Amino acid sequence: MTIKEIYELSKKQDKSIEGKEVTIKGLVRGNRFMGNVGFILLNDGSCFSSLQIVYSSTDKKAQAIRMGCSISVKGKIHLTPEAKQIVELESMKIDLISDVEEDYVLQKQRMSFEYLREIPQWRVRTNTFNALFRIRSTLSYYIHEYFHKNGYLWIHTPIITGNDCEGEGQVFDVLASGDKVGESKYFNSPNPHLTVSGQLHVEPFALAYQKVYTFGPTFRAEKSNTTRHAAEFWMIEPEIAFADLDTLCKIEEEFLKYVVKNTIQDCEDDINVFASFIDKNLKTKLNDFLTKSFEFVEYSDCINLLKKAQKEGVKFENNDIDFGLDLNSEHEKYLTEVVFKKPIFLRNMPKDIKAFYMKLNDDNKTVQAVDLLTPGIGELCGGSVREDNYDLLLKRIKELKMPLESYKWYLDLRKNGSMPHAGFGLGFERLVMLVTGIDNIRDTQPYPRNYRNMLF
Ligand code: 4AD
Ligand code: MG
Numbered sequence: 060m061t062i063k064e065i066y067e068l069s070k071k072q073d074k075s076i077e078g079k080e081v082t083i084k085g086l087v088r089g090n091r092f093m094g095n096v097g098f099i100l101l102n103d104g105s106c107f108s109s110l111q112i113v114y115s116s117t118d119k120k121a122q123a124i125r126m127g128c129s130i131s132v133k134g135k136i137h138l139t140p141e142a143k144q145i146v147e148l149e150s151m152k153i154d155l156i157s158d159v160e161e162d163y164v165l166q167k168q169r170m171s172f173e174y175l176r177e178i179p180q181w182r183v184r185t186n187t188f189n190a191l192f193r194i195r196s197t198l199s200y201y202i203h204e205y206f207h208k209n210g211y212l213w214i215h216t217p218i219i220t221g222n223d224c225e226g227e228g229q230v231f232d233v234l235a236s237g238d239k240v241g242e243s244k245y246f247n248s249p250n251p252h253l254t255v256s257g258q259l260h261v262e263p264f265a266l267a268y269q270k271v272y273t274f275g276p277t278f279r280a281e282k283s284n285t286t287r288h289a290a291e292f293w294m295i296e297p298e299i300a301f302a303d304l305d306t307l308c309k310i311e312e313e314f315l316k317y318v319v320k321n322t323i324q325d326c327e328d329d330i331n332v333f334a335s336f337i338d339k340n341l342k343t344k345l346n347d348f349l350t351k352s353f354e355f356v357e358y359s360d361c362i363n364l365l366k367k368a369q370k371e372g373v374k375f376e377n378n379d380i381d382f383g384l385d386l387n388s389e390h391e392k393y394l395t396e397v398v399f400k401k402p403i404f405l406r407n408m409p410k411d412i413k414a415f416y417m418k419l420n421d422d423n424k425t426v427q428a429v430d431l432l433t434p435g436i437g438e439l440c441g442g443s444v445r446e447d448n449y450d451l452l453l454k455r456i457k458e459l460k461m462p463l464e465s466y467k468w469y470l471d472l473r474k475n476g477s478m479p480h481a482g483f484g485l486g487f488e489r490l491v492m493l494v495t496g497i498d499n500i501r502d503t504q505p506y507p508r509n510y511r512n513m514l515f
Contacts, residue, residue, distance in 0.1 A: 061103055062083060082131060082134075087128045088100040229281050315439075373393065408426060444479065
């Protein structure tokens with residue numbers, strides 16, 4: 060049995076577990092003795108709560124057990140509904156599996172998140188991070204559940220590719236020994252690199268199955284050291300045939316609310332840690348996210364709103380506000396936190412600030428793009444309707460001087476059994492930030508990978 064199962068049955072006051080003999084293994088979170096009894100707090104990672112083990116103080120071996128040790132306890136369950144802990148385990152036998160060294164790092168009081176980042180192999184044993192990675196796992200579970208319940212296929216797109224989907228040139232090259240950048244003998248390909256997005260490779264699958272998604276690691280060699288950018292992060296990319304921009308936004312909102320709602324329900328104790336110690340307003344924010352409907356806003360209207368704010372005396376660092384501006388995070392913040400006070404779908408951006416594959420609008424200036432901006436996080440998702448007109452897509456690839464040979468396979472999809480389609484990408488770590496209130500992306504990754512930072 061796990062501690063989680065024991066708590067679940069105890070909450071229901073299920074009498075069948077009273078007196079039941081179980082063996083629980085895990086890490087010691089604390090050990091104290093008072094008079095003739097001792098109490099060990101044992102955590103097995105299955106839930107936030109630790110289980111109280113009660114032992115007799117004549118058990119000298121148990122008394123010597125230190126915080127951080129791993130132990131195995133055989134004992135009897137007792138329901139104690141009147142006590143602070145609704146259940147406890149009366150020890151019959153405690154075995155030490157592994158002791159801790161004198162200088163075991165987690166014995167120190169209060170460690171900063173910055174310090175804990177340097178010891179990712181240990182920080183997962185702290186309350187906060189232990190809760191965080193349970194939430195991260197639960198979020199991924201509900202992401203898959205949403206898509207599978209709604210008839211999507213999970214497609215495993217490649218990690219190594221020759222196509223730079225976003226066209227930013229910020230890629231990590233992949234070299235076999237003896238290879239040079241620009242000529243991979245191993246792959247017989249000019250520029251194999253780690254993927255920045257699974258989108259291009261998932262599109263053909265959307266044309267065959269109509270509803271598909273990717274969920275995997277992506278890599279960006281951005282030389283920026285922000286709290287929202289990682290070099291390695293996970294992305295979820297649904298791609299849907301016959302979807303237009305409105306449909307795409309509706310799916311995005313329904314999907315996000317489904318995942319967040321179910322996760323915070325399942326992880327109530329874990330969320331409480333963040334609501335108590337990280338962000339006192341977290342519950343209100345999450346409730347707002349779930350109950351307010353996201354706002355649809357045109358890019359051009361946002362530019363006007365920002366200009367108006369400027370006239371009224373709001374100071375931005377980048378005051379060059381006009382059509383064509385790629386919004387900075389200060390502008391996103393102003394729109395989501397001051398003007399709309401909720402998530403916004405920013406739509407129909409200028410083509411010059413967006414990727415080559417986005418569908419051109421009739422004005423020839425904007426594309427059918429949508430970024431979901433949320434208070435606190437900024438850009439959570441980026442998506443678009445895809446250009447399905449062969450000639451327009453070819454023209455765009457040429458305008459941007461992209462290597463046509465590398466994209467012919469993608470372009471040709473527009474000539475054979477083509478169909479309109481649209482999709483978006485959700486940065487998974489940013490979703491973890493939203494749900495936990497954690498404000499640095501490095502603290503949402505099991506092993507942070509960022510500009511000038513990679514341990515192990
Ligand atoms: O807006 P992006 O660049 O869009 C794409 O990659 C599209 N191909 C997605 C699609 O339409 N299928 O990235 C999508 C999301 C962003 O909104 C952001 O949440 C996240 O991925 N993201 C990052 N997250 C962490 N670190 C980075 N360096 C990120 N870059 C993008
Ligand atoms: Mg984007």
